[in-house]
Amino acid sequence: MKRFLIGLIFSITAPASSLAQSAQAVPGEFIVKYKSTSSSSSVAKVRTKLAMKSASVQKAFAGMGMYHISLKAQAGEAQNLEDIKNDPDVEFVEPNYIFTKVDDASSSNNAQLYVYQSSYTYNEVLTNNIAQNDNLYHQAPINVGVTSTWSQITPVSPTNKVVVAVVDTGLDKNHTFFKSVANGGSGALWVNTREYNGTAGVDDDQNGYVDDVSGWNFISNTNNFLDDDDHGTHVAGIIAGVAQNMFARPLQESPIQIMPLKFLDANGSGTTAAAINAIYYAVNNGAKVINNSWGGPNYSRSLHEALAYAYDQQVLIVTAAGNYHTNNDSSDYPMYPANYDVPSNIAVASASQYDTLSNFSNYGANLVHVASPGERIFSTLPGDVYGYMDGTSMAAPFVAGMAAMALREAPNMTGYQLKQAVMNSVDVRSSYNGLVSTSGRINANALIVDAKNAVATVSSYQPEYKAQLRGVASDSGGSAGGCGLVSTAIHNGPGNGQGPTPMAGVMVGLMALPLAVWFVLRRRDPKHQRKHERFRMSSQIRVMVGDKELVGSMNTISQGGLSFNTEEALEKGGIITMRITSPDGHEMIEVQGQVVWSEQNQAYGVQFANARQGTLAMIQQWTQNLVKS
Ligand SMILES: [Ca+2]
Ligand SMILES: [Ca+2]
Structure with a gap:
């Protein structure tokens, strides 16, 4: 049953042949969480314990009590794993699942052609008159008020920039827009000053990453996060573009700094550990907002823990609701990370230019919070060009960008409060009734006005939260039993083993529609009619x-x-x-x-x-x- 549903959800972006994917995990790799109250709460003790079971620690997430471990392939591996699992100090063990992007099947020829035909250089943007200030995102009929914030925001200073992490496919940092101000860009790329002013080959800020001057690649474990897809660069441009007209020259200095954290490779592959790594890095290195324009139908306890950690550190988590036109509230069509009930997680649906839900967009009266422009969104693409994309992938970064701008005005706000502020500033429309919890579409201008008014009165607040599977019961109870490693997660669900399938067949989709879409659009062009x-x-x-x-x-x-x-x-x-x-x-x-x-x-x-x-x-x-x- 579940496998069919996975196919259904992703088949919008994948042909039938790619639907039958089985659960994949990195052989011998696991994520272990130790109980925080246990005697094993010190990293050194855990390392010793794990070493006795021939397990090496790939990465200690000390702040979360989690460890990404590798068990040596040898005769006793299964027993060692069993022993780790049965350690009373261990809260859960989960395989290091592999994410598989499934919207890439159609992208081979079409994507190449699309980039060639439909991307615009800066000069083409001008001659095609795309850079109309008030129509920058081609959402003119629904005025989300982005441009009207520009005259109101607190001027940029070195101390009032907000860092937004983009957990995605990377970033083309050589794009003019993302270059430093000195090099004619907006300076919208995050700069880790201690590494920037430090020594090559030395981990100057001692954060465990050598020369992480402006981001990281968690697949290759290097500082080369260049975008070998298009997705991350497009998303990043939308976020930074909320703060300014990206076609004005000279470019203004960006009040937003994009921290590119690459966890998906060119084939759309990544692992749970890489995703957790990216989120952990974002939180520990100063990001106040994390944009997640990706997702899949499977629950992961360790990813849930990572987001709960971000919440504890007052970080806002922005997630794309998904492009399958399904109900995220339904136990049959869950979408993660959008569905994690972390109180600073805001799940974003896509709004059309008619101020209605885009007909590809997921929805959910409880679990999806706001609608945001997600059709025909114009932004940066690798190779110093610009182009259009559709999807909740594009809707989420609007929210991330405007939330970052609000945080500059009211820096005391926690991620929790920031989420509330975004939700409270929407324009309520009957077209969103029953589809998003606020019944509304974002209004950036209203948010900035609210944030400026709130400065004097807002003091930091957020309720306590503990990651725990609270999902509604589904019919998939024992279906994940085969891997035998996720019993804790399953048993935390209601109804003794009933709950969302923990990572049974792991897939992840970038929440942008396939590029074939633009082929169709071109064919609709009167010239081709x-x-x-x-x-x-x-x-x-x-x-x-x-x-x-x-x-x-x-x-x-x-x-x-x-x-x-x-x-x-x-x-x-x-x-x-x-x-x-x-x-x-x-x-x-x-x-x-x-x-x-x-x-x-x-x-x-x-x-x-x-x-x-x-x-x-x-x-x-x-x-x-x-x-x-
Ligand atoms: Ca470093
Ligand atoms: Ca260095």
Whole structure:
């Protein structure tokens, strides 16, 4: 059951062939947490204990009581592991699971072409008139008030910059925008001054990382965090772009400093340990906000502990809600890290330019908090260019950026208070009722005004919090029992073993839509317009007319519309909402349209109205192997 659901969630960005992935972990590697009250709470004692079991410590997360360990491959490995697990001082042991990005399957040719065709140099940005101040993010109809904050913020000084960690695929630090002010950039890249002024090859600030001048790569364990994807650079640009017009020249000095922490490689692979490492590094090296534009359906206790640690250190955690148009509140479709109930974790859905939920965006009346622009967002890309991306990946960094700006105005705010402030400053819209907990879409200007007013009155506060699985019961109870290492996590759930599957089949998705989307957009360009190819497709369609729901069967589908049969009578000219199941039955899209023709045998033709690019991209994927009509 669960495996099917994983497939369903990720199949939006992956073809069917990549769905059947089994749980993967780094052989012989585990994450162990010791009880904080135990006699083993000192790192030296733990190291000694682990050494007796032939386990070497790859990384001690002393502040969290957690250890990333490696067991030597030898005859006694299983017994040693069992002994560690059974140590009464041990709280839990979890495998070091491998994250697998699954939206990369379609990216080989299309992505290359996309970058070539749709990225803009600075000069092209100017000639294409993209850099209109008030339309910078192409969200003009929903004014999130970013540009109107610029005249109100406290001027930049060396002491009032806020560090935002971007846990992602890295950053192109050679992009003009991220260069130092002296080199014509905004200085938006974090600088670790002791390493910057220190000695090459020496860990000048003694934080365990040699020459971590402005970030770290937790895959290669080097200071080379260059972005071999596009994702991290785009996300970072959105965050820093909240503070200024990135196309103004000369660039202003950035009040935000991006700390790039690379934990996914070019293939989208990373490990739980790398993610924890990145979060631990962020917290311990001065980040006040951590942006996480990635996620997957599996619970990890050790990742949960890392976020709880960030919370304890008053750090705001911003997470993307996901792009699967599923309900994060549902036990069948959980999304982590968005769903961790850490009180400074704000989960962000995507808003369309019509101030409605993007039709790819996840939602959740409890677990998703705010909506934020996530369609056709323009930002930095590697290679000193700029381009568009869609996704909750793009929605989250707006929140991270504006939260950082609010923190400059009211530096006493804890991550907990900052989250409340963001939630309290939204514009409530009925279109978000029941979809996000605030029923609102962010308003950066309102947040800054609130933060400035709060300076005198706000004193730091946050409630106590302990990481513990509180998930709702699901039908997947014993399904993770095979690995036998996560019993503590399972047993912490309600109902004696009922709870979200702890990392059963670990996948992670970057929350940006596949680049194929822009292919479809290009085809919709009037220059390329021609009659849409129709394909025969037989699957179920559900049609909402007013408060009535009809079930029908699909006949044909194209980029422009579809036809179907239903026994009910439909009015020609009427606007209907359709939920269409994919040919393989694994996906569903929702799209609106107008009934444009009907036949006596109760066949209807519908023309799509305002179909989102994500929807059209999915239809394109669905129809690749279908017969033309
Ligand atoms: Ca260092
Ligand atoms: Ca150094």
